[in-house]
Amino acid sequence: MKNNELEQLYFEQISRISKALSSPSRLKLLEALSYRPHSVDELAEQTGLSTANTSQHLQKLKEVRLVETEKKGTQVYYSLSSPDVSRFYRELQKVGEQHLFEIKSIIDQFHHNAETLEKVDMETLAQKAKNGEVIVLDVRPEKEYQKESLPGAVSIPLEELENQLDKLPRNKEIFAYCQGSYCILSDKAVQKLRKKGYKAHSLNEGIEEWKNRGIKLAP
Numbered sequence: 057m058k059n060n061e062l063e064q065l066y067f068e069q070i071s072r073i074s075k076a077l078s079s080p081s082r083l084k085l086l087e088a089l090s091y092r093p094h095s096v097d098e099l100a101e102q103t104g105l106s107t108a109n110t111s112q113h114l115q116k117l118k119e120v121r122l123v124e125t126e127k128k129g130t131q132v133y134y135s136l137s138s139p140d141v142s143r144f145y146r147e148l149q150k151v152g153e154q155h156l157f158e159i160k161s162i163i164d165q166f167h168h169n170a171e172t173l174e175k176v177d178m179e180t181l182a183q184k185a186k187n188g189e190v191i192v193l194d195v196r197p198e199k200e201y202q203k204e205s206l207p208g209a210v211s212i213p214l215e216e217l218e219n220q221l222d223k224l225p226r227n228k229e230i231f232a233y234c235q236g237s238y239c240i241l242s243d244k245a246v247q248k249l250r251k252k253g254y255k256a257h258s259l260n261e262g263i264e265e266w267k268n269r270g271i272k273l274a275p
Contacts, residue, residue, distance in 0.1 A: 114134055193231065230249060
């Protein structure tokens, strides 16, 4: 086979990945899988897709080996095929933020109330939480909290927040966080807490950013 033919084949194979990523729904699936493995049902619930559509999108990602499967009992779990896939996905996000004004505008609207976003030193915040000076609130699902969390954080998943308000003292500041900068669970938690009279803030970073910065997480 001639070199120019090999070159064409090479770029055709690379284009398979770009085609697999051309669907917003598949990018949402990669976002969810960048945190931990999920079953098809869990992914369908998180993304708002039907189970059938979720499965079809996952198969497209699996065809280009961006995701892989593992069977646990009767459930099949999907995960990213390697850490390289997660890094590639995050770099894609960064390029989008840097080059597309539309993305910056969307992020501003995504975090509908920018005044609730706090940029703080996480090591200092973790120490304050450990000393009981503030409450750091993890509003992700319990499974994700058990996997890794900011040291000293209290776990109350968003859907359980209103029923567990008695666990949160009203005389301390509350800093809520979730999966990452694109996650709005913490924003929703802060809205609920402020309506109840709590002094609450949404952190502008989450688990993914802290890991990338080398912050030691628990357990």
